[in-house]
Amino acid sequence: MTKPIYWGDPKASPSEIKKLVANSHVASVEEITELAQAAGESHREITEVVKAKMNRPDAQRIRHLRCVEGHSWRSVAGITYMEWGCTFDDWYPATNQIAGVALCEVAAAMLGEDARKEPWV
Secondary structure, eight states: OOOOOOOSOTTOOHHHHHHHHTTOOOOOHHHHHHHHHHHHHHHHHHHHHHHHHOOHHHHHHHHIIIIISOOOHHHHHHHHHHHHTOOTTTOSSTTOHHHHHHHHHHHHHHTTOOTTSTTOO
16 A cells, blocks of 8 residues: 655644544545545635634734744644634534634735745745
């Protein structure tokens, strides 16, 4: 079996990556396509939730978590989930990586930055 390659969050810790790939398998093109479509829909839905809740102090907090403290997207999502008092309807699990991406994208845009450039990546 081919060892899985981790192509995710560049700020994820080695232990987080190890947990994520521990029980991985090589996916088919169909599985990858299906997952990508589901991820895109989740991203759109979560982004709308985040935009409705985000304010400038929240954006600055998220920037601090990601850019200063170096948290992964999953960690940013989990911390924000607890701080905002989120529910299953906002995103699940609390450490949802797609939610972390959406949080960083919305926060960066609110602050006039690009979440796909330094210091966000």
